Amino acid sequence: MNHSPSSRPQGPSTLNSGGMPSSTNANAPPAAPTHQGPILTSKSSRITSVPKPSGIDPVSLLNERENRLAAKVASRIDELSNLPGTIEDDTRMKAEIEDSTLETAINFKAYKRTKRQGLREARATEKLEKQLRLEAERKKKAKASRIFECCFSTRQGVSEFP
Secondary structure (H helix, E strand, C coil): CCCCCCCCCCCCCEECCCCCEECCCCCCCCCCCCCCCCCCCCHHHCCCCCCCCCCCCHHHHHHHHHHHHHHHHHHHHHHHHCCCCCCCHHHHHHHHHHHHHHHHHHCHHHCCCCCCCCHHHHHHHHHHHHHHHHHHHHHHHHHHHHHHHHHHHHHHHHHCCC
16 A cells, blocks of 8 residues: 555544554543444344345245156056056056056045044043043042151151150
8 A cells, every 4th residue: 555645644643552543632532442343233224135035935845846746656657557568467467556556645535434433432432531530530649648648657757756
């Protein structure tokens, strides 16, 4: 950097202990310490022209994955259904099994029968729940009585001492 006499600031100045120029006015109050790091501002006062980058959208990723899987399954079903007639019976049987498996896997809920709970199962379930509830209450009472007995025996042991 070239420091010619015309490029330097004019007027009396001295360097302070930090190496910064300071005024020679002795009556002026000392300047507040300056922060040398980045200026911190609140998020609301920041103005940027760049939009916030959008992250990865998990819904779109799931949709893309499902579309890829559906396309693969559809192409495999098409491939299996258009096999030539000259292949062996064993290979044809395996291809038919795979084809039907893929077709049922696409919409498995259409092939699944919903189980309705009958009156007998409902009564058995209620009986089991009641039995479990009574067992839990019995264990709770037994634990409380053990704690009481322990406290009572400790009290008797302490009262025996003079």
